[in-house]
Amino acid sequence: xxxxxxxxxxxxxxxxxxxxxxxxxxxxxxxxxxxxxxxxxxxxxxxxxxxxxxxxxxxxxxxxxxxxxxxxxxxxxxxxxxxxxx
Numbered sequence: 001x002x003x004x005x006x007x008x009x010x011x012x013x014x015x016x017x018x019x020x021x022x023x024x025x026x027x028x029x030x031x032x033x034x035x036x037x038x039x040x041x042x043x044x045x046x047x048x049x050x051x052x053x054x055x056x057x058x059x060x061x062x063x064x065x066x067x068x069x070x071x072x073x074x075x076x077x078x079x080x081x082x083x084x085x086x
Contacts, residue, residue: 001056010048017041049085053078 021037057078061071 001052001059003052004055007048007052007055010044010051014041014044014048017044046085050082053081 017037018041021034021041024034024037057074060074064071064074
């Protein structure tokens with residue numbers, strides 16, 4: 001799969017958030033603030049995973065359609081990946 005610029009940029013933003021989180025911990029910031037930031041990072045990762053899975057699924061379905069094959073197994077696998085990531 002080819003990962004586009006949008007996906008890579010999202011991961012770079014997440015990387016920055018994680019660096020900020022580490023800095024917050026080193027500066028002994030309040031637990032509430034650290035956990036809130038952790039939730040934001042987790043949410044960003046979940047959204048990025050969903051984007052990657054959906055983009056890949058879309059391409060695979062197109063390929064299967066061109067080949068005259070069923071995409072049912074691909075859809076099940078994509079749903080499984082998303083469920084597993086949670």
